[in-house]
Amino acid sequence: MKIDNLKQSVQRLITISINTTLVSLISYLVGYGTDTAKFIIVLRNKRICRYQSKLLRKYLCNPKKYLTLEVDKLDFTVSYNRKAKKVFRAIKCESKGLLIVRPKLQHLIIVEGVRMDGINKTCHKKQNNRPHFTHKYEVRVIGKPKAVLTIHVADGSKSKYMGIRCSLNTNHFSKLELAAVFSHIHNTTGTTEYNRMIAKARVTRIDIAVNLPGVSSIFLWFLPPHGNSTRSTCLPQEDDCKCICETLYLGHLPKEDDDDRTRKSKYRIYCSHLNKLKNDCDLQADEYVVAARLEYELNCWDNQRGLLLTNMQNVLVKLDKVQLIDPVGFYKIPAKWHKELLVDKSIANIRRRLWFIKHRLNQNNGFSVLSLDGDWLKQEQKRALTILKEILVAPKSQSKETTNEA
Numbered sequence: 395m396k397i398d399n400l401k402q403s404v405q406r407l408i409t410i411s412i413n414t415t416l417v418s419l420i421s422y423l424v425g426y427g428t429d430t431a432k433f434i435i436v437l438r439n440k441r442i443c444r445y446q447s448k449l450l451r452k453y454l455c456n457p458k459k460y461l462t463l464e465v466d467k468l469d470f471t472v473s474y475n476r477k478a479k480k481v482f483r484a485i486k487c488e489s490k491g492l493l494i495v496r497p498k499l500q501h502l503i504i505v506e507g508v509r510m511d512g513i514n515k516t517c518h519k520k521q522n523n524r525p526h527f528t529h530k531y532e533v534r535v536i537g538k539p540k541a542v543l544t545i546h547v548a549d550g551s552k553s554k555y556m557g558i559r560c561s562l563n564t565n566h567f568s569k570l571e572l573a574a575v576f577s578h579i580h581n582t583t584g585t586t587e588y589n590r591m592i593a594k595a596r597v598t599r600i601d602i603a604v605n606l607p608g609v610s611s612i613f614l615w616f617l618p619p620h621g622n623s624t625r626s627t628c629l630p631q632e633d634d635c636k637c638i639c640e641t642l643y644l645g646h647l648p649k650e651d652d653d654d655r656t657r658k659s660k661y662r663i664y665c666s667h668l669n670k671l672k673n674d675c676d677l678q679a680d681e682y683v684v685a686a687r688l689e690y691e692l693n694c695w696d697n698q699r700g701l702l703l704t705n706m707q708n709v710l711v712k713l714d715k716v717q718l719i720d721p722v723g724f725y726k727i728p729a730k731w732h733k734e735l736l737v738d739k740s741i742a743n744i745r746r747r748l749w750f751i752k753h754r755l756n757q758n759n760g761f762s763v764l765s766l767d768g769d770w771l772k773q774e775q776k777r778a779l780t781i782l783k784e785i786l787v788a789p790k791s792q793s794k795e796t797t798n799e800a
Contacts (some may be wrong), residue, residue: 395607395666395682395685396682396683397681397682398400398685399652400607400683401460403459403460404607404608407448407449407452407460407608408607408608409445409608412441412442413683415436415685416436416442416684417667417682418461419433419436420610420668420684423638423640423665424668425782426504426739430732430736430737430777433638433736434729434732434733434736435728436610437612437613437724437725437732437736438725438727438729438732439726440725442595442720443613443724443725444722445723446610446721446722446724447720447722448605449608449609450578450606450613450718450720450721450764451720453609454718454764454765455767456767457604457770458767458774459767461604461605461606462604462605463602463603463774463775463778464603464604464778465564465565465600465602465778465782466522466563466564466565466601466602466603467561467562467563467599467601467691468561468562468598468599468601468782469487469566469597470559470560470595471525471557471558471560471595471596471598472557472558472559472560472594472595472596473555473556473557473594473596474556474589474594475556475560476554476556478556479550479556480587481558481583481587481591482550484545484582484583484584485529485531485547485582485583486529486762492531492545492578492582493506493531494582496578496581499574499577500685501536501574501640502571502574503533503534503535503578504533504534505534506531506532506534508530508531508532509530510527510528510529510530511526513530513546514526514527515534515558520628524555525548525555525557525559525685526552526553526555527546527547527548528547528548528549528552529544529547530544530546530547532544532545532580533545533579535566535567535571535574535662538566538571541563541566541568542563543561543562544561545558546559546561558613560595562575564782569785570783572782572785572786572789573652573785573790573792574789575789576789577790579789580790586793591687592703592704592787593702593704595704596694596701596702596703597691597701597703597709598694599646599692599693600691600692600694600706600709600741601690602690602692602709602712602775603687603688603690603713604687605685605686605687606686606688607683607684607685608683609684609685610684611664611665612736613721613724614642614663614686614718614721615718615721615735615739615744615751616634616642616644616663616717616718616719616744617718617719617744617763618741618748625644625646625660625741626645626740626741627642627643627649627667627740628641628642628643628737628738628739628740629641629642629643637737638737639736639737639738640664641663641664641668642662642664642740643661644648644660644661644662644663644716645658645691646658646660657693657695658696659690659691659692659693659696659697660691661688661689661690661691661712661716662687662688662690663686663689663716664686664687664689665685665686665687666685667682667685674710688713688716690712690768691712692710694769697710698710704787706779706782706783707776707779707780707783707785708776709770709775709779711768711772711775713775714765714768714771717763717764718763719751719755719761719763720761720762720763720764722762723755723756723761725757726754726755727754727755731747731751735747764770772794
C-alpha cells in the first residue's frame with residue numbers, strides 16, 4: 395500500500411529508513427529466495443524489533459484509530475427447483491439477457507460470456523444432485539481488471555441441480571461499482587426474481603482481513619492454539635530447497651481437486667505486497683509501506699452451514715483468536731533458530747520451540763502475547779457486512795444514494 399493512502403495517524407508511525415529495509419526483503423522473496431542471512435540480520439536488529447513491537451501494540455490495542463477491516467472474498471449460491479426456469483431464460487435471453495448492458499451502466503461495466511473453467515471437475519455423472527455448471531459469465535468494471543464478478547449458471551441440462559454461483563472480491567469494488575454490477579443483474583432478472591434470488595442466497599465463503607502497515611510478516615510468530623491442533627502449512631513448498639515462508643496457513647490447506655464442500659475454514663498470514671510484486675508490479679521502496687496481512691477465511695460448509703446472505707452480518711468473529719508473540723525481544727533469539735523459523739512456522743515447530751523462546755525472550759516472565767481487540771472487531775465486522783448486504787439487497791437505491799453523496 396502507498397504511504398500517501400494511509401491514515402494520517404498511521405503515516406506518523408512509519409519510520410522510512412526501516413520501511414525501506416523491510417520492503418527490500420519482500421522484493422527478494424519474489425524470486426523464491428532461500429538465503430536467510432539477510433533476514434536474520436534484520437530479525438536480530440534491536441531497533442527494528444522494538445519498532446515492529448511498537449507498531450503491533452498500537453494497531454492491535456487501538457485498531458479504531460489505525461486499522462481498517464476489509465471484507466475480501468465473497469462466494470454465495472442460489473438453488474432452484476426444476477420448475478424455476480424463468481430466471482434462467484432471463485439470463486440467457488439474447489435481446490435482454492445478462493450479456494446486454496443497459497446504456498446507463500455501459501460507462502461502468504461490461505459483461506462477457508467466457509469458457510468454463512475446472513469448476514465441474516469434481517462433479518461425476520452419477521452425482522445428479524450436484525451442481526454441473528453450463529455457463530460462465532464475468533461482469534467487469536471498466537478500467538479495473540481485478541474488479542470482476544464471476545457468475546456460474548447450472549441450468550439443469552447436465553444434472554438435476556439448478557442454481558447460480560456468484561464469486562467476487564468485494565475489496566476491489568467501490569460502493570458505486572458494486573451497486574452498478576448488481577443493478578445489472580436486477581435489470582436482467584426483474585425485481586421479483588432478483589428479490590427471490592437474494593432471499594434464497596446462501597453464503598459459502600467469506601474472507602475477513604486487516605492489513606498491518608509497516609509490519610513485516612517475518613516478525614509474526616503466533617502462539618499455537620490450545621489442544622491438539624496441528625493443521626498448518628508454510629508456502630511455498632519446494633522439494634529441492636527450503637524456501638522462506640511467504641504464507642502461513644493455520645488450518646486445513648485445500649488440495650487442488652477440492653471443491654467448495656471439502657474446503658475448511660482457515661487463517662492466513664502473509665505479506666500483502668508479494669502478490670503485486672509477482673504480478674510484475676514495480677513497487678518503489680520510498681513510495682510503499684510493507685504490510686503484513688491477517689486474514690480469516692470462513693467456509694460455510696465447515697462453519698455456519700446454511701448462512702443466508704441476508705444474515706451475513708452474523709458471520710462468526712474469528713480474527714481476534716490469532717495470538718501473536720511480541721517481537722520486542724526477537725534480537726535475543728539465536729541465529730540458528732531464526733533460520734529454522736523463517737522456513738517453518740508451522741504449529742508443530744513453534745510448539746517444539748515455545749519453552750526455549752520464552753526462556754530467551756524473558757527469563758522471568760516469558761513473553762507478551764498480542765491479539766486484535768475483540769470488541770472493535772465484532773463491531774466493525776458487523777458494520778462492514780451490513781453495508782455490503784444493503785448494497786446487494788437493494789443495489790439500485792444504494793447506487794442513487796452513492797451518486798448523490800458524490
